[in-house]
Amino acid sequence: MSDAVSRRELLSKLVRGSVLAGMGGAALFLVKKANGEIVWQVDASRCVNSRLGEVGVEACTLCTSECVVSLSAVRAVNDFSKCGRCNVCPAYFDITSAVNELGLPSQKLCPRDAITRKMIGAADPEDPANNFYEYVIDEEKCDGCGRCVMKCKAPLGLGSITLKVRYNKCLDCNRCAISLSCPKDAVTQVPKMAGLEIKLAEHTE
Secondary structure, three states, X not given: OHHHHHHHHHHHHHHHHHHHHHHHHHHHHHHHHHOOOEEEXXXXXXXXXXXXXXXXXOOOOHHHHOOOOOOOOEEEEEOOOOOOOOOOOOOOEOOOOOEOOOOOEOOEOOOOOOXXXXXXXXXXXXXXXXXXXXXXXXXXXXXXXXXXXXXXXXXXOOOOEEEEEOOOOOOOOOOOHHHHHOOOOOEEEEEEEOOEEOOOOOOOO
């Protein structure tokens, strides 16, 4: 009888221990979340708009339409270290529009005019194609529609523009509405350490 009691006590302790461990893990997750250590991030390797070399697909606008805030917390961000600073940037100009008197496309691509174009250095009037420009995204205007991201991909672009969640705009929802609707599971939760977003685990297609 005492042997049976001791087994029950052992089993009871194991169950209690498992429950407490689970609660501790959940509590740790919530503490990290409250401290901003776990955040939502757009995985560029999965995002339809960001994946380099993928052609013949329409821009995905779910980051714009599904976010619970009125102006999406997702923004297009230009990594200047990768940017070609081209005279005719396919993410800035609508390259399918008519050419103007300067030999440039007459219309811009961004529907919110969120990208500015500024010349770097002195102009070369003899060869305009030799001029270089900085393309800066005004994040107060950007709504993360992804059109510029699509056009910045190869073969026309270098993939310097990607979509990112801006944490000062994000409500840090327990379950991100964009993540739920994303067809490629490209919006994931990751730990935030010293300003760097590190993937919890590598995903496969």
